[in-house]
Amino acid sequence: xxTVDFAVEDGIAQIRLNRPERLNAVAAVLxxxxxxxxxxxxxxxxxxxxxxxxxxxxxxxxxxxxPTPTGDSRARLDRLQDVTRRLRGLRQPVIAAVHGYAIxxxxxxxxxCDLILAAEDAVFAFPEVSLGLSVTGAASRLLPLLVGxxxxxxxxLLGERFDGRKAAQLGMVNAAVPAEQLQAxxxxxxxxxxGHPPAAAAMAKRVLDTPxxxxxxxxxxxxxxxxxxxxxxxxxSTEAFRSRT
Numbered sequence: 001x002x003t004v005d006f007a008v009e010d011g012i013a014q015i016r017l018n019r020p021e022r023l024n025a026v027a028a029v030l031x032x033x034x035x036x037x038x039x040x041x042x043x044x045x046x047x048x049x050x051x052x053x054x055x056x057x058x059x060x061x062x063x064x065x066x067p068t069p070t071g072d073s074r075a076r077l078d079r080l081q082d083v084t085r086r087l088r089g090l091r092q093p094v095i096a097a098v099h100g101y102a103i104x105x106x107x108x109x110x111x112x113c114d115l116i117l118a119a120e121d122a123v124f125a126f127p128e129v130s131l132g133l134s135v136t137g138a139a140s141r142l143l144p145l146l147v148g149x150x151x152x153x154x155x156x157l158l159g160e161r162f163d164g165r166k167a168a169q170l171g172m173v174n175a176a177v178p179a180e181q182l183q184a185x186x187x188x189x190x191x192x193x194x195g196h197p198p199a200a201a202a203m204a205k206r207v208l209d210t211p212x213x214x215x216x217x218x219x220x221x222x223x224x225x226x227x228x229x230x231x232x233x234x235x236x237s238t239e240a241f242r243s244r245t
Contacts, residue, residue: 001018002018002033003017003018003019003027003029003030003033003034004016004017004018004030004033004034004036004037005018005037005054006036006037006040006041008041008044008045008046010191010194011045011046011047011048011194012046012047012048012049012050012187012190012191012194013040013041013044013046013048013049013050013092014049014050014052015034015037015038015041015049015050015051015052016051016052016053016054017030017034017051017052017053017054017058017059018053018054019063020053020054020055020056020057021055022060022063022065023055023056023057023059023060023100023101024053024054024055024057024058024059024060024106025059025060025061025062025063025064025066026059026061026062026063026080026105026106027063027066028066028076031079031080031083032079034083035079035082035083035086038083038086038087038090039086041090041092042086042089042090042091042092046092046194047092047193047194047196047198047201048092048093048094048095048190048193048194048201049090049092049093049094049095050094050095050097050186050187050190051087051094051095051096051097051109051110051113052096052097052098052099052183052186053099053100053106055100056099056100056101057099057100057101057102057106058096058097058098058099058100058101058102058106058109058110058122059101059102059103059105059106059109060100060101060103060104060106061101061103061104061105061106061107061127062104062105073226073229074222074226077136077222077225077226078222080105080136080137081136081137081138081218081221081222083109083112083137084108084109084112084136084137084138084214084218085214085218087109087112087113088112088209088214091198091202091205091206092198092201092202092205093114093115093193093201093204093205094112094113094114094115095113095114095115095116095117095186095189095190095193096109096110096113096115096116096117097117097182097183097185097186098110098116098117098118098119098122098124098164098173098182099118099119099122099179099182100119100122100123101122101123102118102122102123102124103123103124103125103127103161104125104126104127104128104135105136105137107124107125107126107139108135108136108137108138108139109137110173111137111138111139111142111143111146111172112137112138112142114205115174115189116167116172116173116174117173117174117175117176117177117182117185117186117189118164118167118168118173118175118176118177118182119164119176119177119178119179119182120163120164120165120176120177120178120179121163121164121179122163122164122167122176122179123161123162123163124161124162124163124164124166124167124172125159125160125161125162126139126143126155126156126159127159128156128159129156129157129159130159132228132231133225133228133229134221134224134225134227134228135156135221136218136221136222136225137218137221138214138217138218138221139156139221140217140220140221141212141213141214141216141217142212142214142217143155143156143172145212146170146171146172147170147171147172151170163176164176
């Protein structure tokens with residue numbers, strides 16, 4: 001089954017992450033299917049895109065039960081970063097409708113969107129530092145723009161979880177609504193945008209994004225991710241050796 005669902009109706013493209021049994025956690029196949037769905041949205045006549053997750057979560061971050069793919073780590077990380085590039089590069093505005101867990105890469109997927117609606121009880125976190133990893137998805141650039149540099153450092157360095165209400169208070173999401181109203185509210189916003197002249201909406205997105213150059217952040221994040229992956233591998237090898245001696 002596809003790990004990402006895609007459909008267009010009444011000028012609204014809906015992209016739904018579809019690994020509900022794993023809380024839509026990120027695996028290589030999900031990244032591939034996500035990029036394919038974003039390409040399909042770009043080719044479609046949709047005027048707006050709504051991104052959400054099937055099941056109990058938006059996206060619970062990287063699937064730690066998935067084996068780390070062998071091969072070119074740089075290429076794998078660049079492909080993950082391409083999700084942010086495609087989200088921001090779409091001519092259509094993208095609305096994230098976040099419920100349940102939005103952890104790590106899941107929170108970063110939301111940050112790549114143009115508008116973010118969250119369920120009041122959604123759970124956000126950036127746990128990468130506590131896991132010895134590096135943030136991705138241009139979070140290092142986008143998060144400080146939304147919440148300010150000091151608060152961004154707090155969220156990244158402490159890695160604590162916070163709910164949708166707190167995310168709205170911080171300015172990380174546009175609004176927090178009761179969970180049972182989230183999809184209806186996201187579709188309401190989408191219908192309003194779909195009713196606007198598409199060229200005007202596309203130009204508004206472009207002009208507001210023009211001063212925000214995420215490419216240097218994406219490049220630096222990949223470099224840091226390669227370093228942390230290597231450090232984690234060395235630590236794991238050292239621990240395995242100690243356990244045998």
